[in-house]
Structures are given as C-alpha cells and as structure tokens.
Amino acid sequence: MMDKKLIELGAKCELARREFFFYCNLKAPDFYKANRKYLVELCNDLQEFYEGEDEILVVNEPPRHGKSRTAGLFVEWVLGKDQTEKIMTGSYNETLSTMFSKNVRNSIQEEKADKYKPVFSDVFPSVSIKRGDGAMNLWSLEGGYNNYLATSPTGTATGFGCSLMIIDDLIKNAEEANNENVKEKHWEWFTNTMLSRLEEGGKIIIIMTRWASDDLAGKVLEEMADRKIKHISMKALQDNGKMLCDEVLSLKSYKNKIKTMGADIASANYQQEPIDLKGRLYSSFKTYTELPKDSNGNLLFTAIHAYCDTADEGTDWLCNIVYGVYNKEAYVLDVVYTQEPMEITEDKVAKSLYINGVNKATIESNNGGRGFARSVKRILKEVYKSNKTVIKWFHQSKNKIARILSNSTWVMEHIYYPANWKDRWPEYYNAMIKYQREGKNKHDDAPDATTGVAENIDKPNGMGVFK
DSSP, rough: OOOOOHHHHHHHHHHHOOOOHHHHHHTTTHHHHHHTTTHHHHHHHHHHHHHOOOOOEEEOOOOTSSSSHHHHHHHHHHHHHTTOOOEEEEOHHHHHHHHHHHHHHHHOOOOOOOOOOOHHHOTTOOOOOOOOEEOSSSSETTTOOOOOEEEOSSSSOOOOOOEEEEOOOOOSSSSHHHHHHHHHHHIIIIIIIIIEEEEEEEEEEEEEEOOTTTSHHHHHHHHTTTTTEEEOOOOOOTTTTOOSSSTTTTTTHHHHHHHHOOHHHHHHHOOOOOOOHHSOOOOOOOSSSSOOOTTSSBBOSSSEEEEOOOOOSOOOOEEEEEEEEEEEEEEEEEEEOOOHHHHHHHHHHHHHHTTTTTTTEEOHHHHHHHHHHHHHHHHHHSSOOOOSSSEEEEEEEEEEHHHHHHHHHHHHHHHHEEETTHSSHHHHHHHHOOOOOSSSSSHHHHHHHHHHHHHHHEEEEEEEEHH
C-alpha cells in the first residue's frame, strides 16, 4: 500500500534540493512560511547570489527575523549541493562562531528517528561528515577536505582557504558600535585575514544589523564599490506603516522596544539607520554647480579668503579651506586636508593660496601655527613671487566644541560646496558628514576649520587676537 505522506515528503525533498526557500520550509515549516514574504525574498536572494555573478552580498535585517538561522541553513544547502565548497564563517567571538558551526554540523549528522520528519540526509542522502574529522569549528565532508571553518576576529584562519565567506553579526552592542578602535580592528581583520583566504572567484556574504555608517557593512559598501555588490536592507517598520512581519514583531512590540532601548539604538537595530547618521551634527550641505557670475561671466566674489587649522599633534589633520565670499556666503574653492608632515603641508597650502588668488589667509597660531604661517608666507614670496595674499595668524582661545556646535546651522545654510566635493576631498567629506552632535569624535579638525570660515564671514571681528 502506498504511503501518501512519504510520497509527499519525497516530493518536498526534491523541491528542497532545487530551491533554497523550500529547504528552509522543509526543515523549519513553522518559521519559514510561504506567506512570510520577506523570508521568501531573502532565501531567493541568497540562492540567486550563489548561482549568479555578484561577488558580495550585504544583508541588513532586524534582530530575531531569522538572519543567523537562514545563514546556517544556507551553509547546509550549499554543502549539500556541492561537497567541494569550502566555507568560512565569522562572528563577533569564538563562542558564537563555534555554536554556529556546531548547529550546522549536527544538522548534517542528524539521524532519522521519525520516518515522517525530514532531516538533511533525506534531501542530500550522499552527503555526510567525514569520520574523525568533525571538530566543532573545523570539519570536512566525506570526499571533501576542510569544508568548513568557524572563526572570529580573535580566532585564526591560517592555512584555510574558502570559496564562500559568511560574516554574521560582528558587532555585539552599541558600545562596540561607538568604539572606533573596535571597528578599525574588524576592518583590518576582514581585509588582512579573511580576504586573503578567499579563493579566486570566491563569494562574500555579510549579514548584520546596522549600527554605524562605518561598521563592516558600511565600509564594504563604500570601499569595495567597484566590485559586483548586492545590498539588501530590511526595515522592521516599513515606509507604508506596516511591519516587516507582524508575527515576528508587532508594531506594539516595536514601540515598546523604542521605549526600552532608546530611539537611536532601535533605529539602528530595526530600521537599518546607523546611530552615527541619526546623530550627525550636520544633517545637510548646500552645493553649487556654477559659481556666482555677472552677465559678462565675471565672478561676483567680493573677496577670496582661506582659513587654516594646523595640525596640533601627529594624529591630527591640517585643514585649509579656500573660499570665495558673495552676499555673506562662502563658496568653497579648494580644501587641503591631510596628515602629512609640516614640510609638505606648507608647500601644499602655499600653492593652494597662490592658484586660487587668495586675498587673505587666516591661520590659527595655536601649537606651532605661527611658524607654519611664516613658512607659508615665505614660500609664497620666494617660490611664487607673490605678495597678493595677506597672511594673518591668531590665537584661538574659544572652546572648540562649543564653537562647532553653535555655528553648525550657519555652516549648513551658508557654505556651498562643489557638487562633486565627495570625490574631490573624500577625507574632508567623510569627516564632515560623520561628525557627531554628541559623544566622542575621533577627529574634529574639519568641522573646526569650517567653523572658522563661518566665524570669519558671520562675525569677522570676533575671531580673537590677530597678529
């Protein structure tokens, strides 16, 4: 007599071999429901990425919506399809990465106890863990070699190559998200350790909740933009006012989470809006495509000035901004923003002043600025044979942070940048757009010099003591 349930199971297993979503639905039908559209789309996106030409996939998804679970099932499915694949996964610590590995290994090893309950071997009957080679964080399949390694920024990947790399939730909490050193270590680990293990033609999947604009997902999207990248970003609360999945997280529960954890962290975790972008001091900048000119094409600037904040310490940045003044507004013409030594920056600033025809340059004299100003003046005279630029230096006695905060609105409303300023001065651009209203900022040299521009135009006589 035919067992209809077994026949149905066989059909489902065949479908699961071909389609990743149906594999997830087979293994966890209570979670991977066909009416949960976001899960169907996520699974299809992962399969399309695996089978397609894209090199990097970045997935940003709210907590408890199945990110890590789906990643684990995906590893199972990929190894079931191809036993030659070598997969490396990374999480924020060894415990979490080992747990991920153990769950995948145990799922592949699961023995059938109930003939109606599907297991991995029903879908991929010829695939099994190699005997004697099934450690928790490094194991192989029969017929394969080192098919899987679980690691972390504190672990090791020495001697292991991979065809598929999966990074799963590197940032533990808000404290790490706000720690520049932690984020820099993550990036170094990813670029120096993990990428060196990626074999030719290998693919990378980064699955994480967004915390900061310069977290690993943000850095990859920006620094590796020349690669074939696909980015999936899922908000818990959709733009139409509906939840991503009411069964997983209702609107009521989401509002309670906002009250509990605060709006900023909730926005990062659930809406993929990095904390630092929500807390930016400068919410917008004005740009220009053409400079103000009269009917004959002559520039309408009443003056061309420069403001320079010299580097106080070795890690500081020198920032020199050249700008044209028109109707009490500033049109930025050139920026020198660098950590190079003084003997190089003196020449660069002098050249910028000369080329742009600067009438007056204001240089902060704090911590060596006076000597810098004198050197720039000398270079203009000796190298460029120019005495057009009046060099002024002064001691800045006002509180830097207070100045930056109090002038921020003026900066956003009255300073115009070239439309392509992101490409012309990328380091300066990033320093401006990422500067935080509250909390610790790694550098404030760019906002400080920009504030000097605002003060020079808005309150030209309130700068301090000029020499």
